[in-house]
Amino acid sequence: MDPRLELLQLLEQHPDASPAREIAQRAGISTAALTRLRTAYQFGGAEGVANAQHQHQPSPGTLEAAADAIRATPDMRNRELVLRDNTITYPVVGVQIRLGRDDRWYPYTRTTADWVAAPAPAADPAAAFSRAIAAARRRHNE
Structure with a gap:
């Protein structure tokens, strides 16, 4: 087991x-x-x-298919997304989703210092992206 994971469990x-x-x-x-x-x-x-700690290379075409699903949503048509390693980033808003090795997409939002996980990973990249957008809005309103 990852020693940091053990420490996180202790912290919980x-x-x-x-x-x-x-x-x-x-x-x-x-x-x-x-x-x-x-x-x-x-x-x-x-x-x-x-x-949160490691990037990886998903199967060819995985990121492109996920980006197409995101761009199919009404608010994201013709938007510029950055695809790199296992991440899809929308820098204009400061949101990102990361594909986990479990084939779920993990939403993140950008803070001044780094990317921070947001609630709830999803199998559907568009759903995870929507959750990242919602988390960014909540952070902005805090």
């Missing part, structure tokens, strides 16, 4: 702030990075954490 059992700092130090990462991984864990479990 002890959610107060002081162990988070200690856990981040033990993992050799910043508290902010630990927070991002914790969010990925809460929304996607072990695969969400793996997806």
